[in-house]
Amino acid sequence: MPVGAQWAAAATGADLGAARTQMGLSLGWHIVLACLGVGMPAITLIAEWRGHRTGDAAYRLLARRWARAMGVLFAVGAVSGTILSFEMGLLWPGFMGAYGQVIGLPFSLEGIAFFIEAIFLGLYLYAWDRLPPRRHLLAGLPIVAAGVASAFFVVTANAWMQRPVGFDTEDGRVVAVRPWEAMFNPAMPSQTVHMILAAFMVAGFGMASVYAVAMLRGRRDRYHRLGFLLPFTVAALITPAQIAVGDWSAHFVADDQPVKLAAMEGLYETGRGVPLHIGGIAVDGELRYAAEIPDGLSLLAHWDPDAEIAGLDGVPGADRPPVNVVHLAFQAMVGLGFAMLALAAWFALCWWRRRDLPRTPWFLRAASLSGVAAVAALEAGWVVTEVGRQPWIVYGVLRTADAVNPAPGLVWGFALVAAVYAVLTVASVYVLRRMARDKPVPIAPQEHDVTGFTVV
């Protein structure tokens, strides 16, 4: 399969735009479900374990309810993930034909992990009344391990797209693939850790915010209090670590993808002692209305206030990502990250002093927004990673425009997919809201023969 792009001439700009939007939509949708799929099982298992240890009925009921929601979310996540593996070929055959084998290994491993996850999830959800409590708890552990492993493997493949190594090309053909080297590429460590921590933040803040809303409405019993405290504590503990890992990730980008860093910062001119920009918008080749911290970027990126930072002027216009999208997404991610850190600190301070939540209702108001904030930060981060890589699908090696399917009609496919996702979104939200209001929880919710049974 030639690496070049002699066929891509047929794809119109509209088709490329449709393909990119479709991939963005499917990925942006799936990534939220995937994060919940990684984070929720661990938090649910902690609740189940506490329930066994303490005999506290509230913990057991929480575990039961979370497991039930997990079943729905996992199903939607599994199918939306399957669509992605179709779309890899449907939309980007030029990429998969040439490099499918280079990134095949992590996907094979991810397949195994996902298999394990599905098997043990089936056991965990459906065998609640068939397995003794301890064994049931143990059956949940592989779900957590496999979920984290899945995220790791998938993100290694994405990291490879940022930092393609482990293959040689000869006359336009990929030869001498070194699959392990490709998988353990230099972008892998920071990117995988950043993503896995993000998953726990999304799950933790997301679950906690449901109970924060309920507590604001006056339901302050032990069940709602624990439902808030457990996931919120997990997320609050992870947030500072995530800020540190984000810094590590940014250093990698600074060293390895200078054009992406320049777009993130809206930096057009190469220079020394570059200030850090906060806010602002790029107009006509310059960043306007931004607050500046002198020498800040040089200091942050290279620990040296006088370090040189490459600007967008280093590459021709055709090789630059869309600056405003990347810049604003980056600002949003960092801003939201620090807002969540402040919330976590507020909580930690009150807990340390009085073993209790902050007393003002503003805390619960902020906490009830933390789930949305975590998801927004996740999406913004993903936009930075992926849009910042443009116009390359494989950084510096293959352009997105040369990878797209040249078949006509991608626009129609996109319209159809968008419609299905719209319906899916509405249905998912509707079902989850209904579930949250269901009063009795059936013991094995899917087995109609025990529907009458009320837990605790």
Next chain:
Amino acid sequence: MLPEIMLAVLWAGLSAYVLFGGADFGGGVWDLLAGGAERGWPQRALVEHSIGPVWETNHVWLIFVLVITWTGLPGVFAAVASTLYVPLTLAALGIIARGAAFAFRKVATGPRQRRLFGATFAFSSLVTPFFLGTVAGAVASRRVPPGVARGDLVTSWANPTSLVSGALAVGTAAYLAAVFLTRDAERAGDTALAEGFRRRGLAAGAAVGALSAAGLLVLRADAPGLFDELTSGRALPLLVLSITAGLASLALLWRRSYVAVRATAALAVVGLLWGWGVGQYPHLLPGVDLDDAAATHAVLAASLGSLAVGAALLLPSLWWLYSTFQRD
């Protein structure tokens, strides 16, 4: 040798998907045909009860097949996906609608929502295997040229072989599900339901047999190379195995040997699938043989090695899953 092992692994994964995923889709087909809410309730309840714990696992086989294809045969994956963009998109949407609707129906409480989600689940269970079947027919009748999007976007999958393959995929799914559900109903002690699925299994089995015979005639006109291999070449033993197992299944179903018929029904389907594979080997696409298409040695070795290690984890887990829910 590695490319052959990889192709065999791919075909084994495809077989597992056709058997397990197929029975799943078939459950949806019977759900669709179960009749009004009142009359169809026992059937739908059995379908939901039987496939609930396992459908996600069954579905993973498809992801496995896709990943193995792009890892082991990247050029073939690109050619098939880009030319067969239309049926694959429709199958993908069917998969979304089916999985989501099934999960939603399980937790939905009101009768209106249950009916809406149920209808979505059942209808997409019919559509999805049909389009996946047309993809198989397109490859079997050599309508997918190598390269990106080189084949005709419509006739590559809307042609006699593809349409028969699509119908056969739906019929096979319905047949496997009927065979599987008969035993499940019997185990649950519901004789009337078991009898119902026995009748459906016999009808579906006869229909699939007739459809396969018709398919051979279509193949003779549309894909003579594959037809010759199936009827007089290397693939003949597998075709004979499939026919024999199919006939034996009908007899076993008639005699109410519901456990034994699971094995023969599976054998009949797998025989057909491997017959196609052996009949077409080593040609994958027109002008592309296995050796031209296979990934480099290092990739195959790493992937197969990982899969072997993975299998050591997977097989006991799968066993635990299926045995837990086949026991009362």
